[in-house]
Amino acid sequence: MSxxxxxxxxxxxxxxxxxxVVRWLVPDGSRVVAGHAIAExxxxxxxxxIAAPTDGLVTxxxxxxxxxxxxxxLATLSD
Known part of the structure; x- marks a missing residue:
């Protein structure tokens, strides 16, 4: 977990x-890719x-x- x-x-x-935190660009529980913007x-x-540092599921x-x-x-990322 990261x-x-x-x-x-x-x-x-x-x-x-x-x-x-203005808004989340992805919903809770979604899978994201490293470098993808996920929040503002x-x-x-x-x-x-704010970009995801690694791939994973966002909490x-x-x-x-x-x-x-x-x-x-802001959030955690799990595999």
């Missing part, structure tokens, strides 16, 4: 310590796509409109 976390580098130029996260005025942890911090767990 974890999908928000890269702390996305906050490099941000003054706000948190972001928000807003940090300040910027919208960032969403952070729901849409959830407030997230740098390094927060």
């Amino acid at each position: 974890e999908i976390k928000i890269d702390e580098a996305l906050w490099a130029s941000s003054i706000f310590p948190e972001g928000m 996260v807003r940090i300040e005025d910027a919208l960032h796509e 969403i942890v952070a729901r849409e409109n959830s407030v997230v911090d740098p390094g927060s767990l």
Whole structure:
């Protein structure tokens, strides 16, 4: 199992310590391919796509409109 976390580098130029999960581009339980965009996260005025680091089945942890911090767990991927 692997974890999908928000890269702390996305906050490099941000003054706000948190972001928000805007939407999931895939449904919970779906199979995804490494590099495929699976979620959108807003940090300040910027919208960032989050990609799957590996292939697997997505289990969403952070729901849409959830407030997230740098390094927060968004989802897990299993075989």
